Each structure stands twice: as structure tokens, then as C-alpha cells.
Amino acid sequence: MEYKTYPCGVKFRYLVRKDVPVVAGFLFEKDAADYALSIGGTVIRAAENPRNAGRIPKFSDREKDAIKERISQGIPVRRIAEEFQCSVGYVQKLKCEHPL
Numbered sequence: 001m002e003y004k005t006y007p008c009g010v011k012f013r014y015l016v017r018k019d020v021p022v023v024a025g026f027l028f029e030k031d032a033a034d035y036a037l038s039i040g041g042t043v044i045r046a047a048e049n050p051r052n053a054g055r056i057p058k059f060s061d062r063e064k065d066a067i068k069e070r071i072s073q074g075i076p077v078r079r080i081a082e083e084f085q086c087s088v089g090y091v092q093k094l095k096c097e098h099p100l
Contacts, residue, residue: 016041058086064094071095 014032016024018041025046026032032043059067063084070080077095081088 013046015044015046017044018042059084067091067094 014026014029015022016026016032016036016039018039023039023041024032024035026035029043035041036043067080067084070083071077071091071094077088077091081091084091
């Protein structure tokens with residue numbers, strides 16, 4: 001079976017390595033597993049966010065849980081937003097995610 005190689009600019013989900021260096025990258029796990037078996041390498045999952053890009057979360061999981069707790073207590077959304085110094089829309093977003 002012949003495998004297609006891709007340029008380095010393509011983002012891969014699965015990497016195949018033999019010993020230490022990475023040999024090839026694949027978008028699908030099945031292709032990576034087939035190639036790894038053919039060369040005697042191993043498949044590793046690529047990092048989801050290798051450059052650590054994106055926004056830093058404003059609230060920790062504990063603070064989000066505290067907001068959700070106040071929502072379930074029936075406290076108005078505006079009062080929760082003032083208390084946590086965030087927007088009403090953010091509290092509303094957590095309210096929609098939280099099953100009551």
C-alpha cells in the first residue's frame with residue numbers, strides 16, 4: 001500500500017513516530033495505524049492546541065459552579081452579573097448550559 005505524504009503546513013490529528021522522531025502525520029487514525037504497522041512505529045495523538053493560542057478563561061471551574069449554583073437558587077441574572085463583575089450575557093450563557 002502506498003501512503004500519501006503531506007506538506008508540513010497541514011495540521012494533523014495523529015502522528016506516527018519510530019523511535020524518537022516523528023515520521024509522518026495523518027488526519028485519520030486508521031491511516032496512521034496502518035502506516036505505523038507497516039514501518040513498526042507507534043501512533044500518538046497530536047496536541048489539540050500546540051501553540052497554546054486562544055483566550056484565557058476569565059472564570060475558573062469553581063467560579064462557574066458558583067454562578068450556576070446562584071442561578072439554580074433563583075437569583076436574578078443581573079444581580080449575579082454585578083456580583084461576579086461579568087456581563088449579563090455570560091451569565092445567561094451559563095444558565096442555558098446548566099440544566100435546571
